[in-house]
Amino acid sequence: QSALTQPASVSGSPGQSITISCTGTSSDVGSYNFVSWYQQHPGKAPKLMIYDVTKRPSGVSNRFSGSKSGNTASLTISGLQAEDEADYYCSSYTSRITFAIFGGGTKLTVL
Amino acid sequence: QITLKESGPTQVKPTQTLTLTCTFSGFSLSSNGEAVGWIRQPPGKALEWLALIYWDDDKRYSPSLKNRLTITKDTSRNQVVLIMTNMVPVDTATYYCAHRLMSGGLTTFDVWGQGTMVTVSS
Numbered sequence: 001q002s003a004l005t006q007p008a009s010v011s012g013s014p015g016q017s018i019t020i021s022c023t024g025t026s027s028d029v030g031s032y033n034f035v036s037w038y039q040q041h042p043g044k045a046p047k048l049m050i051y052d053v054t055k056r057p058s059g060v061s062n063r064f065s066g067s068k069s070g071n072t073a074s075l076t077i078s079g080l081q082a083e084d085e086a087d088y089y090c091s092s093y094t095s096r097i098t099f100a101i102f103g104g105g106t107k108l109t110v111l
Numbered sequence: 112q113i114t115l116k117e118s119g120p121t122q123v124k125p126t127q128t129l130t131l132t133c134t135f136s137g138f139s140l141s142s143n144g145e146a147v148g149w150i151r152q153p154p155g156k157a158l159e160w161l162a163l164i165y166w167d168d169d170k171r172y173s174p175s176l177k178n179r180l181t182i183t184k185d186t187s188r189n190q191v192v193l194i195m196t197n198m199v200p201v202d203t204a205t206y207y208c209a210h211r212l213m214s215g216g217l218t219t220f221d222v223w224g225q226g227t228m229v230t231v232s233s
Contacts, residue, residue, distance in 0.1 A: 032217075034216070034217045034218050034219070036216060036218070036219040036220075038158075045207060045223040045224065045225055045226050046158065046207075046220075046223055047223075048212070048219065048220065048221050051212060051215060051216040051219040051221075052215045052216055052219070055215060055216075057221060089157065089158050091158075091160075091218065091219070092218070093217050093218040096174075097171070097173065097174050098171060099160060099163055099171045099218055100160050100218035101160065102150075102157055102158040102159065102160060103157070104157045105157045105158070
């Protein structure tokens with residue numbers, strides 16, 4: 001059982017927007033703005049998409065955005081494209097182990 | 112440009128010790144703030160953070176695996192080594208090493224190695 005809770009799957013049509021949630025506790029997501037999101041295509045290494053809740057690394061499309069409310073962080077992908085189909089993982093700093101924990105992952109299907 | 116690459120055995124037997132090496136370039140692990148971590152992913156499952164080592168040799172371990180893990184660095188060779196003892200079949204996974212983001216992102220990994228698949232089987 002993963003420490004951060006994500007939906008197992010989400011789907012959307014090209015051009016639409018989708019949101020993936022990541023629910024933690026007051027020991028991690030709720031107390032720290034250190035939430036990251038990673039995209040992973042099959043057989044590939046994860047790629048950083050969002051860090052510190054809302055920041056985008058250089059080179060990441062502005063169609064990807066992050067937010068947080070209480071113990072839940074969210075990743076929103078707008079203008080969905082076929083290439084966005086992948087697994088997405090959230091991660092957060094946690095005071096319980098003084099480093100990071102991951103979510104269980106969400107499979108995004110572009111219909 | 113930062114790059115990392117994992118190396119080590121593709122298969123180990125139960126009870127054996129696994130030694131993985133991460134060879135990196137594009138940064139120095141002796142520079143203030145730098146850190147390298149290990150993350151694993153069993154087939155079809157989620158990512159799991161294992162260990163992290165900082166430039167000042169401070170180390171962090173996953174509590175559930177702490178008794179089995181050792182992380183070390185060799186700054187002169189630009190390498191980080193992860194040792195995992197008493198391997199069991201559930202340790203079968205792809206093992207990644209990754210660079211911790213320096214600018215913000217306290218627990219963020221901005222560059223990942225390609226990963227190395229390790230199978231535990233007799």
